[in-house]
Amino acid sequence: MSSSLTQSDKRGVAGDRVFSALTVTAGVIILLTLTFVVLFLAANSRGAVYQEDQGGWIVGAFFDYAYPLVIGTLIASLIALLLAAPVAVGVALYISHYAPPRWSKSIGYVIDLLAAIPSVVYGAWGMSFLGPELIPVYNWLHENLGFIPFFAGDPSQTGRTIFTAGIVLGVMILPIITSVCREIFIQTPKLHEEAALALGATRWEMIKMSVFPFARAGIISGIMLGLGRALGETMAVALVLSPGMLTASLISNGNSTIPAEIALGFPEAPPGSERQAQLIAIGLVLFVITLLVNMTARWIVNRHKEFSGAN
Amino acid sequence: MSKRVDAVDLNVYYGDFLAVEGINMSIDARAVTAFIGPSGCGKTTFLRSLNRMHEVLPGARVKGELLLDGENIYDPGVDPVTVRTQVGMVFQRPNPFPTMSLRENVLAGYKLNGARLSKSESDDIVESALSSANLWAEVKDRLDRPGSGLSGGQQQRLCIARTIAVKPDVILMDEPCSALDPISTLAIEDLIGELQRDYTVIIVTHNMQQAARVSQKTAFFNIAGTGKPGKLIEYDDTTAIFNTPKEKSTEDYVSGRFG
Amino acid sequence: MTQTPTPTSVQSPAGPPQISERTSRRSSLTQNVLPSWLWMALLGAAVVLGAALSALLGFNLATWFIFTAVIYVVSSYIVTRTRVNKRRATDALWMNLIYLAFALAILPLISVIWSVASVGIQGLMAPGFLASDMQGVTGLTDQSSQTEGAPVLGGIRHAMIGSLLITIAATVISVPIGLMTSIYLVEYSRGGPLSRAITFFVDVMTGIPSIVAGLFAGAAMAWFLSVFSGVTGLLSTQRSTLGITAAIALAVLMVPVVVRTTEEILRVVPNELREASYALGVRKWRTILKVVLPTAISGIASGVTLAIARVIGETAPILVTAGFVVNTNWNLFQGWMTALPVYIFRQFQNPTSPNFSDPSEQRAWAAALVLILIVMGLNLFARLIATLFAPKQTGR
Numbered sequence: 001m002s003s004s005l006t007q008s009d010k011r012g013v014a015g016d017r018v019f020s021a022l023t024v025t026a027g028v029i030i031l032l033t034l035t036f037v038v039l040f041l042a043a044n045s046r047g048a049v050y051q052e053d054q055g056g057w058i059v060g061a062f063f064d065y066a067y068p069l070v071i072g073t074l075i076a077s078l079i080a081l082l083l084a085a086p087v088a089v090g091v092a093l094y095i096s097h098y099a100p101p102r103w104s105k106s107i108g109y110v111i112d113l114l115a116a117i118p119s120v121v122y123g124a125w126g127m128s129f130l131g132p133e134l135i136p137v138y139n140w141l142h143e144n145l146g147f148i149p150f151f152a153g154d155p156s157q158t159g160r161t162i163f164t165a166g167i168v169l170g171v172m173i174l175p176i177i178t179s180v181c182r183e184i185f186i187q188t189p190k191l192h193e194e195a196a197l198a199l200g201a202t203r204w205e206m207i208k209m210s211v212f213p214f215a216r217a218g219i220i221s222g223i224m225l226g227l228g229r230a231l232g233e234t235m236a237v238a239l240v241l242s243p244g245m246l247t248a249s250l251i252s253n254g255n256s257t258i259p260a261e262i263a264l265g266f267p268e269a270p271p272g273s274e275r276q277a278q279l280i281a282i283g284l285v286l287f288v289i290t291l292l293v294n295m296t297a298r299w300i301v302n303r304h305k306e307f308s309g310a311n
Numbered sequence: 312m313s314k315r316v317d318a319v320d321l322n323v324y325y326g327d328f329l330a331v332e333g334i335n336m337s338i339d340a341r342a343v344t345a346f347i348g349p350s351g352c353g354k355t356t357f358l359r360s361l362n363r364m365h366e367v368l369p370g371a372r373v374k375g376e377l378l379l380d381g382e383n384i385y386d387p388g389v390d391p392v393t394v395r396t397q398v399g400m401v402f403q404r405p406n407p408f409p410t411m412s413l414r415e416n417v418l419a420g421y422k423l424n425g426a427r428l429s430k431s432e433s434d435d436i437v438e439s440a441l442s443s444a445n446l447w448a449e450v451k452d453r454l455d456r457p458g459s460g461l462s463g464g465q466q467q468r469l470c471i472a473r474t475i476a477v478k479p480d481v482i483l484m485d486e487p488c489s490a491l492d493p494i495s496t497l498a499i500e501d502l503i504g505e506l507q508r509d510y511t512v513i514i515v516t517h518n519m520q521q522a523a524r525v526s527q528k529t530a531f532f533n534i535a536g537t538g539k540p541g542k543l544i545e546y547d548d549t550t551a552i553f554n555t556p557k558e559k560s561t562e563d564y565v566s567g568r569f570g
Numbered sequence: 571m572t573q574t575p576t577p578t579s580v581q582s583p584a585g586p587p588q589i590s591e592r593t594s595r596r597s598s599l600t601q602n603v604l605p606s607w608l609w610m611a612l613l614g615a616a617v618v619l620g621a622a623l624s625a626l627l628g629f630n631l632a633t634w635f636i637f638t639a640v641i642y643v644v645s646s647y648i649v650t651r652t653r654v655n656k657r658r659a660t661d662a663l664w665m666n667l668i669y670l671a672f673a674l675a676i677l678p679l680i681s682v683i684w685s686v687a688s689v690g691i692q693g694l695m696a697p698g699f700l701a702s703d704m705q706g707v708t709g710l711t712d713q714s715s716q717t718e719g720a721p722v723l724g725g726i727r728h729a730m731i732g733s734l735l736i737t738i739a740a741t742v743i744s745v746p747i748g749l750m751t752s753i754y755l756v757e758y759s760r761g762g763p764l765s766r767a768i769t770f771f772v773d774v775m776t777g778i779p780s781i782v783a784g785l786f787a788g789a790a791m792a793w794f795l796s797v798f799s800g801v802t803g804l805l806s807t808q809r810s811t812l813g814i815t816a817a818i819a820l821a822v823l824m825v826p827v828v829v830r831t832t833e834e835i836l837r838v839v840p841n842e843l844r845e846a847s848y849a850l851g852v853r854k855w856r857t858i859l860k861v862v863l864p865t866a867i868s869g870i871a872s873g874v875t876l877a878i879a880r881v882i883g884e885t886a887p888i889l890v891t892a893g894f895v896v897n898t899n900w901n902l903f904q905g906w907m908t909a910l911p912v913y914i915f916r917q918f919q920n921p922t923s924p925n926f927s928d929p930s931e932q933r934a935w936a937a938a939l940v941l942i943l944i945v946m947g948l949n950l951f952a953r954l955i956a957t958l959f960a961p962k963q964t965g966r
Binding site: 419423 | 849
C-alpha cells in the first residue's frame with residue numbers, strides 16, 4: 001500500500017461522522033425526553049391551579065388536595081425505611097462478613113429474588129395475607145398503646161392500613177438497600193480489616209472500626225435510593241391501602257399516597273378535566289420530591305468519594 | 312515497500328504539557344532502530360506520534376514535521392487512518408482480539424475495514440503473514456481456535472503477523488518483549504532480525520542488551536527532571552552508542568550508572 | 571501483620587487484656603471459647619420457652635418466632651457476659667442480630683412465594699388458563715364456579731400477548747437509544763459539558779417514579795395525536811390509550827438502566843483492543859462496532875435482559891396508558907391492551923363478579939405465578955449469558 005497519505009476512503013470518513021452524530025443524537029434524545037417530561041407534566045397540570053369558571057387561580061384548593069397525599073406518601077415511606085434499613089444493613093453484613101464464603105454468593109441471589117418479585121404481587125400479598133394477619137396486632141396496639149396518637153383511632157378490621165403498606169414497601173426496598181450496602185462492604189480494604197483483627201479486635205469491633213467508617217456514604221446513599229423507590233412505588237400501596245382521609249393513626253383505615261391516588265383515579269378521570277389535571281399535578285409534585293431525594297443521595301456519594309478510598 | 316522516517320523539530324504535547332521537545336532525526340529504511348532511555352523520557356510518546364496513535368489520548372497534539380519518505384504525516388489533509396495503514400504498531404502486551412479466531416486475528420486489518428477477500432486470497436495472506444512471523448508451523452492446525460489460547464510469546468508473534476498482514480512500510484514496536492519470558496523474547500528478537508529485510512523497524516526497549524543485539528542504530532532519550540520535556544540526547548550507530556558515546560549522560564546510562 | 575505487639579497497640583481499641591482471667595484453670599488460649607453444645611442447648615431452651623409463651627397468648631407461628639428469637643439473643647448475651655467478658659458478649663449479640671436480620675429478610679420471601687404458589691398452581695392447572703382470554707367470562711360464570719364447583723374459566727392469553735408486545739416495543743425503542751448514548755459517553759465524549767449533563771440526567775431518570783413515566787407518555791401521546799390530526803386531519807378520533815403509549819412509558823424507565831449497565835460494561839473493555847484496532851488502520855466506528863461491541867456483547871445482553879425483567883413487572887405506567895380489555899389485541903397502535911401485571915391488579919381490585927371473587931383471585935394468583943416465573947427466568951437467563959458467553963480475557 002504505497003499510496004499517497006492524503007488519499008483516504010470517503011465512505012469510511014463519512015461512516016465515522018454519521019456514527020458519532022448518531023451517538024450524540026441518542027444522548028440528546030435523552031435530555032429532550034426529560035425536558036418533555038417536565039414540560040408535559042407542567043402544561044397538563046395547569047388546570048389544577050387555574051380554572052376560568054372558578055375565578056382564576058385556585059392554588060389554595062390544590063394545596064388542600066395535595067398536602068394530605070404528600071404527608072401520606074412520606075409516612076408510608078418513612079415506615080418502610082425505619083423497618084427496612086436496619087434489616088438491610090444486617091443482611092448485607094451477613095452476606096459480606098458472616099455467611100460462609102462458599103454460600104455468600106448464592107445467598108446474595110436469594111435476596112435478589114426479593115427484587116425480582118413484581119410490585120403488584122407484593123401488593124396482592126399485603127392485601128390478602130399480611131393485612132389480615134396484622135389485625136390482632138393492631139387491636140392489641142390500640143388497646144395497650146392507644147394513648148400514643150399513632151395507635152389511636154379505631155383499628156382497621158381489614159388490616160389494610162398505612163402501616164401494612166409501609167411494611168410491604170419495606171420488604172420491597174430491602175433488596176435495593178442490601179445490594180448497595182453489600183457492594184460497599186465487600187470493597188472494604190482487606191488491609192484495614194486485618195489490621196483491626198491483628199490488634200485483637202472481635203469481629204464486631206472490626207466491623208465498627210474498619211467497615212462502617214469506610215462504608216458510611218454508601219449506606220446512606222443506599223438508604224436514599226430505597227427511599228426514592230418507596231416514594232414512587234404505586235401498585236403495592238394501591239392494592240394494600242383502602243385509601244381515605246389523612247389521619248395521624250397508623251392502624252386505622254385512611255391515608256393515601258400520591259402514586260396510589262394517581263393509579264386509582266387516573267383511569268376514571270375524563271381527559272382534559274380538572275380532575276385529570278389535578279392528578280398530573282400531584283404526579284409532578286411526586287417527581288420533584290423523588291428528584292430531590294435522589295439528588296441528595298448522589299450528592300452524598302460524590303462528596304464522600306474522595307475520602308472513602310474506594311478509588 | 313519500506314520507507315524512511317524523518318522528524319523535523321518535532322514537539323509532542325499533552326494539552327499544555329510539552330512531553331517531547333525538538334526531535335530531529337532520520338530513521339533508515341530496512342533497518343532496526345532502537346529507542347532507549349529511562350522511564351518517562353518520552354520515547355514511547357515519540358514512537359506513538361510516528362503513526363498518530365497518541366491522538367487517541369485526549370488533548371494530545373504535535374508541532375513540527377514528521378516525514379514518511381518525504382511526505383508530512385501531520386499535513387492538514389492527511390487522514391490519520393491512512394497513516395496507520397502504512398505504519399503498523401506492536402504493543403507492550405500481546406493483545407489479540409478475544410472474540411476472533413487465530414485466522415480472523417491475522418485478517419483483522421482487512422475484515423475490520425470491511426474488505427471482501429476470496430477464500431484463496433485470505434488463505435494466502437494468513438499463511439504468508441504467519442510464516443513471516445515464524446508462527447505458521449506452530450498454529451497451522453488450529454487456525455479456528457481463539458487467539459487467547461496461545462502462550463504469551465505466540466500471542467505476541469500473532470500480533471506481529473496481524474500487523475504485517477496489512478503490508479505496512481514501517482513497524483513500530485513498543486517494548487514488545489517486556490511481558491514475555493526469555494525464550495519467547497529470543498524468538499521475537501530473531502523475528503525482528505528477519506523483518507528488517509522488508510520493513511523499517513523501530514523498537515522501544517528498556518533492555519539495553521536487546522537494543523545492542525537487534526538494532527543497527529540506537530537513539531538515547533533523556534529527561535532533565537519530572538515535569539520537563541523529554542529530549543533526544545544522542546543518535547548514532549548502535550556500536551558507537553554502546554562503546555564510544557559522545558555524551559556523558561549516554562555513557563552513564565548504557566554503563567548502568569543511572570536509570 | 572508484621573507489627574510487634576507493643577503495649578499501646580494491644581491496648582488501644584480493644585481495652586486492656588483481662589490478666590485476672592489468665593488464672594482460671596483452662597488453658598489461656600481456649601479460656602474465651604464457650605463449648606458449642608451450650609449454644610444448641612440455649613437455642614433449644616429458647617424454642618421451648620418461646621412456644622410456651624406463645625401458647626399463653628393463643629399459639630401462632632409469628633409470636634413463637636419472635637419469643638424464641640428474643641429469648642435466645644438475650645440469654646446468649648447474658649451467658650457470654652457472665653462467663654467470658656463484655657466485649658465478647660457484644661460481639662455475640664451483634665452476630666445474633668445480624669443472623670436474625672437475615673432470617674427476617676427471608677421470611678417475607680417465603681411467605682410471598684407461598685401465597686402465590688398455594689392458590690396460583692391450582693389456577694395455572696385450570697384448563698385453558700394460558701390459552702384463553704377473558705372474553706365471555708362474566709359474573710355469572712364465576713358465580714357458578716364458586717357456588718356450584720364449575721371449572722374456573724378465563725385466562726391470561728390476552729395479557730401475556732399484551733405484555734409481550736409492549737415489552738418488545740419498549741425494548742426496540744430504548745435499547746438503540748441507551749446503547750448509542752453509552753457509546754457516546756465511553757468512546758466519544760471527553761468529559762465535556764454534554765456528557766456530564768447526560769450522566770447527571772440519566773441518574774435523574776433512574777429515579778423517575780414509574781407512574782410519572784406513565785403520565786408523561788400519556789400526555790405526550792395525546793399531544794402528538796392532537797398536533798398530528800390538526801396538521802393532517804387524520805386520526806382526530808384516535809385516543810391516546812394505546813399499547814405503544816405504554817411502550818413509551820416503559821422505554822423511559824428502561825433507557826437509564828440500559829445506559830448505566832452498558833456504560834459500565836464498555837468501560838471495562840480493555841483499551842489495548844481499541845489501540846490494536848486503530849493501529850491496523852481501522853476507523854473508529856468500525857472499531858466500536860466490530861471490536862468493542864462484540865467483546866462486550868454478553869454483558870450488554872445481560873444488562874438489557876435485566877432491564878426487561880425490571881419493566882415487565884411494572885403495572886402503574888401500563889394501567890394509565892394502555893388501559894385494560896378482556897379480549898386479545900395484537901395491535902399496538904389501535905385500541906386498549908391488557909398487560910399481565912395490570913390483569914393481576916384488575917382481578918384483585920375489581921373482581922369479575924364482585925360478590926363471588928374467589929375465581930378472580932385464583933386467576934390473579936395464577937397470573938402472578940406466571941409473572942414471577944417470567945421475571946425470575948429473565949434474571950437467570952441474564953446471569954447465564956453473562957457467565958457463559960463472557961469472552962476470555964486477552965492472555966497475560
